[in-house]
Amino acid sequence: MSTPRDARMAGGLLLVMAACAIFAELGVRAALVIPGDAAATAARIAASPGLFRLGFVGYLVAFLCDIPIAVLFYAMLRRVDATGALTAMAFRLVYAAVVGAALIAYAGAIHLATNPKLVLLCMELFDQGFHLALVFFGVHLVLLGGLLVRSEMLPRGLGGLVSLGGVAYLLDNVSFFVAPAFRASAAPFLAALAMSELVLAAWLVVKGVSRPVQDAPRSCYDTSHVT
Secondary structure (H helix, E strand, O other): OOOHHHHHHHHHHHHHHHHHHHHHHHHHHHHHOOOOOHHHHHHHHHHOHHHHHHHHHHHHHHHHHHHHHHHHHHHHHOOOOHHHHHHHHHHHHHHHHHHHHHHHHHHHHHOOOOOHHHHHHHHHHHHHHHHHHHHHHHHHHHHHHHHHHHHOOOOHHHHHHHHHHHHHHHHHHHHHHHOHHHHHHHHHHHHHHOOHHHHHHHHHHHOOOOOOOOOOOOOOOOOOOOO
């Protein structure tokens, strides 16, 4: 049976993950990487190697947090739907693996400051790997939100918001590859919905869960209780 402690741990890790990712994304990558300008990007990274490395650490900590978060959500929700909870966990773990692999390109840029074209290429490869990974993350949120709605541990609207956030991640990151014009026009709306996991994190830390998940009803074909 899941406990309020599990929920608060998941919420706390989500907040740590978000803080590290926001620092790495907005405080480092957005400040140092100039899209389309290899020389300026290489110059900024060469001028601030410590900050660039801190961005790597921020991303790494964020992606590492995803692993226990995935396990905690599975532990909380497996009695709602074991297969659904396992599938949701699998998508988040695949996301963490793909985006963790993309960090290799980020790390490569640190050592290529003397070759601006390769620096920008590394950062573009990291960006594309990140977008690909977020497709898996979007599926995870859609499944997670549905499980939260069914669990009745949280307000149904919050679970629905998490699922909508997953849809936003899917639309945003699939359109990055196939429909960039749509992505540009829908970006503000999709970005707002994508913040749903932060709302979930705050709720779990402040409110926790309303009640533990009870064991799911037995199937009529389950005879394991018969002696």
